Amino acid sequence: MHEHRDDTASKIGMWLFIFTEILLFGGLFIVYAVYRYRNPVAFHLAGEELNVIIGAINTVVLLVSSATIAMAITAMQQGKRRLSVRLLWVTILLAAVFMVNKYFEWGAKFEHGLYPGSDFLYSLSQGDVLFFGLYFAMTGLHALHIIVGAVFILFVIAYIRKGKVHETRWQLLENAGLYWHLVDLIWIFLFPLFYLIH
Amino acid sequence: MSEHHNEHTHITPFKTHLLILGALIVLTIVTVAITWTNLGVWNTTAAMVIAGLKGTLVLFYFMHLKFDQKIYRVMVLLVLAVFAAVLILTFFDYLNR
């Protein structure tokens, strides 16, 4: 087969894939909206169980990681390959920080018996069951995307090492960036919807 | 078809990225601060407006939409519009039960 390369095609392809991800989370956002509308008080009270400080820290961590991967693309385009790789490692490190925070956060909820299927949760109101069900489903699916995004970035680093991604050929890096920003974008909405219910 | 055209020659400088990051962090602080004040139903509205603003910044600068060809912006807008319409239509049911 002949070598066929079309950067614009792969960029459009990445965007289209991002659209499917938006709609995937979109289904959960619809469920969230309906149940919050039907259980406003329970959602408010359950939301106060979440730690705003950890949530805000994780928000900032993800925002910074988005900036670092965006800067990694800039660095690569300017031919600063080593700087680009370093910025990518910083992004992965921030992803790890996010996951560690998430681990402690989820761990605390489990200790309090607030996890799907627990007898304690079932003893609470229906709104609480729905809130924590959605909380674990949505942040869990989001965390899964963090892992996928981090693996994607690792692949890009390997490709840079192999010389398959460089200053005139960086579409793969840009696609990893787009995917990572999507993960950030979803968190931007998850944060106020779960941690900041008034 | 082995020619490759990088239509996007625009390179976003580090400074822009850092400025946007600063704005995003400020907006995060604002949205947390608003939770501690009582605005009634406007609390949720404000939280969503700020999230929308942050999302727009990420889309336009980090995701480079502002400097890309128009087709990307059209597609993103179309997708968000379809999702919004689906959400609203679902609420045609729940708001009126």
Added chain:
Amino acid sequence: MDMPENTHGHPEPSYLEYQGKHKGLKAWIFSTDHKRIGLLYLYTILTFFGIGLLIGLLMKLELIAPGQTIMGPDTYNRFFTLHGVIMIFVVVIPGLPAVFGNFVMPIQIGAPDVAFPRLNLLSWWIYILGILLVLSSLLTGGGAPDTGWTFYAPYSFETGTNMLPAVLGAFTLGFSSILTGLNFIVTIHRMRAPGMSWFKMPLFPWALYGTGWIQLLATPVVGITLLMIVAERTLGIGFFDPDLGGDPILYQHLFWIYSHPAVYIMILPAMGAISEILPAFARKTIFGYRAIVISTLMIAFVGYFVWGHHMFTSGMSGTALYTFSLLTFIVAIPSAIKVFNWISTLHKASINVQTPFYWAISFIFVFMVGGLTGLILGSLATDVHVHDTAFVVGHFHYIVFGGTGFAFLGAMHYWFPKIYGRMYNARRANLGWLIFFIGFNALYSPMFYLGVAGMARRYYDYLPEFHSGNIISSIGAYVMATGLVIIVVNLILGARRGEKAEANPWGGKTLEWSVPSPPPLENFEKIPVVTREPYDYSA
């Protein structure tokens, strides 16, 4: 795999004979050539169509007389679930796009392949994985699911049957469908031949473009919904369980937010294929090219917003009922526009009556029957009466089997010489069509009467007064199957020993007829430059 020999006297080997890295079967299942992948889908789809058809025939045998004939209620429930899951997710949704979209579309737009050939192969493998998951539900745990293909909550997380593999299988098949749609959209954006502006593109690629967007934007919603069913069953998250505060009607909303647009995933490519066949046999340009394009996009867009018409009796709010009913009537308009344009295409044409034309013209007939009965279901008052009756089954099969099935078989007879480089026996093909058409109508038209009279669907049994209608319907099923056997045997014989076909046996004007039959691996020796309209029959 049987491959015809090289006879077209062209120096380049055809895609059927081309030898790459692999030999034998491997040369097919690891091929990234869009034409070979199209045939992989064709053979898989035909196999599962056969299985789904067999299950359907057994159900019709059960219904030939009231009471238990050959199976009890439990088996019947599993049978209609399997029939639905296989026919919808494995056969009809990939159907035209995966087979003819893959084979013909890149050639029609003057491209050597799709934009992402390896992703294209991966889609097929994911598709196979999805099929295996669905089939594994038969052999493990509580056996095949009995919920119906809609997996409605709360029964879907209460039934003891083997839901998880079936639901995960449907999820996986959806993923394959998304990747195919993504690939086609990028291909159409980036790989049209020089000179082929958007409005010089043939109508089949246009239909696939609209379909691709539906696949992209609707499938993820059902994906997450199916995952919620999985979470509900395994983790006890109460998404749709009324005992835990969930709303089963919300499940229906989410399910139909996908599954209604999915009907347009099935029918748009079918309409696209018909729009290719009609001008080729009317020997004149299609009437209202732009109107057809715009109606395609309108169907794709408005089709997102009509899902509630599946839920008129579910307990949805009155406002939602009126809104969805109104939108349903609106979405009928672009379909009607297409029908008028097709018929106007035939006006004053000197028609070359051949097998694909019979399929196209009978498509218009069955599609109209299906569409008009759809309006009865879209009206609130009449829907309450016929909801969940045989009427719905009749309407649905007129659209999905009549619409998509007729178009699939029409496309098969139209592009057959291009695919295999050989011709089938036209007389046998016409005879098969006639028997199929008679059987099809005998099978499904009594259902309209039975439904209005009150026969509920999804039961293995019925009241004695529905007996005569059911006898006609069951006999029709076997007549139709006979026609189908004639058609398939004729096509297999044609592919193996048919007469050699020319490059352009029908006198078509689109680009696939400008390359040899079967086409060489790279489709075009030189990428063509397009200057004419796609259906320019003036020269």
